[in-house]
Amino acid sequence: MNNPPPELEQEQSLKDDMRNMLEEARMILPGIQALIGFQTMAVFNTRFEKLPVAIEEAYLVALGLLILSMGLLMTPAAYHRLAERGKVSRRMIKLSSKFITTGMVPLMLAFAIDAYVVTMAAIDNSTVATIGAICTVIILGGLWFLFPLTRKRR
Structure with a gap:
């Protein structure tokens, strides 16, 4: 893909930047909340009770990662509301962006662990479950991190 001509690009205001960032986080949160549920x-x-203890523990790790992800994704809104009420700064946008980006990492790992646990519960094959978890990390990491970073404007 080619970059759009410069006349079609437009800088966003700080206010628009912050609004977009908070909206991005809001779009992700319902999925995380549903998954936690x-x-x-x-x-x-009863099927969960029949899983080996190691698989149950992995499931709890995934739950912890989801909670961490939700916390990181909600931090920008709390920070905006409490620390910089009524203001928008470039510093706040950079900080919020770091929290949201960082929050995607434990989310990706939680999905991978869940893929492993579900595969183990369904077919009890650790090789297939491991391949599924690795594929999950590759696909989500590629879509969420590699693709945007390779397309980043320099």
């Missing part, structure tokens, strides 16, 4: 319900399933 499913994970907390799964422990009451």
Whole structure:
């Protein structure tokens, strides 16, 4: 893909930048919340009780990663509301961007662990489960990090 001609590009205002950043985080949060809900319900399933302890522990690690991800994604809104109420600064936008980007890492890892656990519960094959988890990291890491970084304007 070619970059658009300069006349089609436009700088965003700080206010628009912050609004877009908070909207991006808001779009991700419902999915994380739903996944946390499913994970907390799964422990009451009889199938979960039959999993090896190591798989149950992996599932709890994934839950912890989801909670960490949600916390990181919600931090920019809390920071904006409490630390810089009514103001928008370039520093706040950079900080918020770092929190949101960082929050995607534990989310990606939680998805990979969940893929592993679900595959183990479904077919009890650690090789297939490991391949599924690795593919999850490759696909999400590629879409969420590699693709944007290779397309980043210099």
